[in-house]
Amino acid sequence: MKTPGSTESILSCIRAEAxxxxxxxxxxxxxxxxxxxxxxxELGWSMDEMLFVSGIxxxxxxxxxxFAADTLHxxxxxxxxxxxxxxxxxPALKVVVIGGDGDLASIGxxxxxxxxxxxxxxxxxxxxxxxxGMTGGxxxxxxxxxxxxxxxxxxxxxxxxxxxxxxxGAGATYVARYSVYHIRPLIRSLKKALTHxxxxxxxxxSPCPTQYGRRNKIPxxxxxxxxxxxxxxSLDRAKEMSQEELxxxxxxxxxxx
Amino acid sequence: MxxxxxxxxxxxxxxxxxxxxxxxxxxxxxxxAGCNYYGGYPITPSSEIxxxxxxxxxxxxxxxxxxxxxxxxxxxxxxxxxSWAGAKAMTATSGPGLTLMLENIGYAIxxxxxxxxxxxxxxxxxxxxxxxxxxxxxMQVRWGAHGDFQIIALSPWSVEEAYTExxxxxxxxxxxxxxxxLLTEEAVGHLRENVDIPAETRIYNRIRPQSKxxxxxxxxxxxxxxxxxxxxxxxxxSTHDEWGYRRTSSAQxxxxxxxxxxxxxxxxxxxxxxxxxxxxxxxxLDILVIAFGFTARSAWRAVQAARxxxxxxxxxxxxxxxxxxxxxxxxxxxxxxxxxxxxxxxGQILREVQRVAPQAQGYHRTDGEVIVPAEIHQAxxxxxxx
Numbered sequence: 001m002k003t004p005g006s007t008e009s010i011l012s013c014i015r016a017e018a019x020x021x022x023x024x025x026x027x028x029x030x031x032x033x034x035x036x037x038x039x040x041x042e043l044g045w046s047m048d049e050m051l052f053v054s055g056i057x058x059x060x061x062x063x064x065x066x067f068a069a070d071t072l073h074x075x076x077x078x079x080x081x082x083x084x085x086x087x088x089x090x091p092a093l094k095v096v097v098i099g100g101d102g103d104l105a106s107i108g109x110x111x112x113x114x115x116x117x118x119x120x121x122x123x124x125x126x127x128x129x130x131x132x133g134m135t136g137g138x139x140x141x142x143x144x145x146x147x148x149x150x151x152x153x154x155x156x157x158x159x160x161x162x163x164x165x166x167x168x169g170a171g172a173t174y175v176a177r178y179s180v181y182h183i184r185p186l187i188r189s190l191k192k193a194l195t196h197x198x199x200x201x202x203x204x205x206s207p208c209p210t211q212y213g214r215r216n217k218i219p220x221x222x223x224x225x226x227x228x229x230x231x232x233x234s235l236d237r238a239k240e241m242s243q244e245e246l247x248x249x250x251x252x253x254x255x256x257x
Numbered sequence: 258m259x260x261x262x263x264x265x266x267x268x269x270x271x272x273x274x275x276x277x278x279x280x281x282x283x284x285x286x287x288x289x290a291g292c293n294y295y296g297g298y299p300i301t302p303s304s305e306i307x308x309x310x311x312x313x314x315x316x317x318x319x320x321x322x323x324x325x326x327x328x329x330x331x332x333x334x335x336x337x338x339x340s341w342a343g344a345k346a347m348t349a350t351s352g353p354g355l356t357l358m359l360e361n362i363g364y365a366i367x368x369x370x371x372x373x374x375x376x377x378x379x380x381x382x383x384x385x386x387x388x389x390x391x392x393x394x395x396m397q398v399r400w401g402a403h404g405d406f407q408i409i410a411l412s413p414w415s416v417e418e419a420y421t422e423x424x425x426x427x428x429x430x431x432x433x434x435x436x437x438x439l440l441t442e443e444a445v446g447h448l449r450e451n452v453d454i455p456a457e458t459r460i461y462n463r464i465r466p467q468s469k470x471x472x473x474x475x476x477x478x479x480x481x482x483x484x485x486x487x488x489x490x491x492x493x494x495s496t497h498d499e500w501g502y503r504r505t506s507s508a509q510x511x512x513x514x515x516x517x518x519x520x521x522x523x524x525x526x527x528x529x530x531x532x533x534x535x536x537x538x539x540x541x542l543d544i545l546v547i548a549f550g551f552t553a554r555s556a557w558r559a560v561q562a563a564r565x566x567x568x569x570x571x572x573x574x575x576x577x578x579x580x581x582x583x584x585x586x587x588x589x590x591x592x593x594x595x596x597x598x599x600x601x602x603x604g605q606i607l608r609e610v611q612r613v614a615p616q617a618q619g620y621h622r623t624d625g626e627v628i629v630p631a632e633i634h635q636a637x638x639x640x641x642x643x
Contacts, residue, residue: 081331
């Protein structure tokens, strides 16, 4: 008996033969993989009616090949465009796009804002590790100021995107941000995003100890996760904080719901 | 679900004579072939295709989907996504847009996704002359995507053929699970002519798997499943095995996949290649003119004029550009003292002809003007003298 949310129901969403995952030790993407499947399992959805579309990069490998569902692993940055075609032609498909910050917000930024503007019934999950992991740790549009990467050895001088504000500004009707540390609120948010009618965007901060941590003197995964937790401030708490207190903090919670 | 494989259906347009623009005929041909998804982006001189589709899909309904995407990259991407969701998908563009589409053309090739791409050619490179005709994308469609692959590209010479060759493009795409190009020019795209629509249309619908069959192997053209039916499909642009698992370090998987992708085209040249021969029956020809698209219209007039003068001139018209019809070119060239290839570029197809017919010479124009019959007639005289 597969009770929604039970371990059995989650395992039935996975291709066992695809394991182990290719993710580095300490990578947050495995936690996100689990969170997405738990959200689906808790909703009692069948993977047969779902389509996962992903582009290129570490995050694109979350669904492909691990999810026992239809997966479309496409060109770099273009997942939302492919997803748009599939969803429009077969609206019965529950279409979820999973990508990294480089994939969805840099090379795919145009598709992201236009999908938000159209408010098409898609869910986009951005696993934001704030670096290009797969290609060796280069700067992305979400890398914070001052962070050292393979292409900013002296520290990043370009201000990052606030993806949630960008997508909300473009017209998305559900927008939220959490980190993989905030697992229960993250799963709750993913469930809301999946069931939301319209374009839903969930940004999920995910640590990359290999490329980001090591270059910035935080090579320990546990330490990275702890720092991530401390960096995040809920939208409610932020209301009672001063500008100085909010300096360098990342707001989490539901921006549009 | 509609029948798979070859089937004859009623034409969507009522049978009869229509006065259509080339671009409109392409849209109608697509609809006749069963096109039910269009994702596009405006670009001269192809925009009328998109506008006609937009209007007609709305009229016809029946689950047909039209969307204007944010750019050409997204247009072709959405078409490929729709194709896996079960659609017969098409996009149309011109040279600059096609350049943007190339990364996903490669994706369609490696994932064996049927999709039709119309290229209404204009003068380039880059923005060039948007409203002027050219035949400068012959090599872009052939080699634009990276890696090793075969490409199917067709070239109509009239508005009626814009209609029929668009249908053929869909049929070939569905038959071989490949992207297929229709290469036309502004001159045909914006030409208005009569088109006779028959009562029935012969179309091909992709083969569906009967049970759980590997979607990327065993059969030369594997049956293509559709999203949402429990196939747990793994579709990837990475090198993959027959079930779609990434095999990015396997020499054997790469060799096997790329070889089959090419072979499924090269093993079926008879089904794909279509040419038209006019006045080519004699044992020896004084001159053979090889032409395609709009230029073939002028070439036909020039060949007729030469015939009036007692010259044994023949026309070989290439309806299929890629795969290149080299066997028929070779055979005819062997019987021809001279070979002339007029084209609206600086010699893209001439080189292909010269591979099998070293005596071939070209006549080229790349000034955004069509080549007129008198020019070809004169070029024929010069080639015969040399």
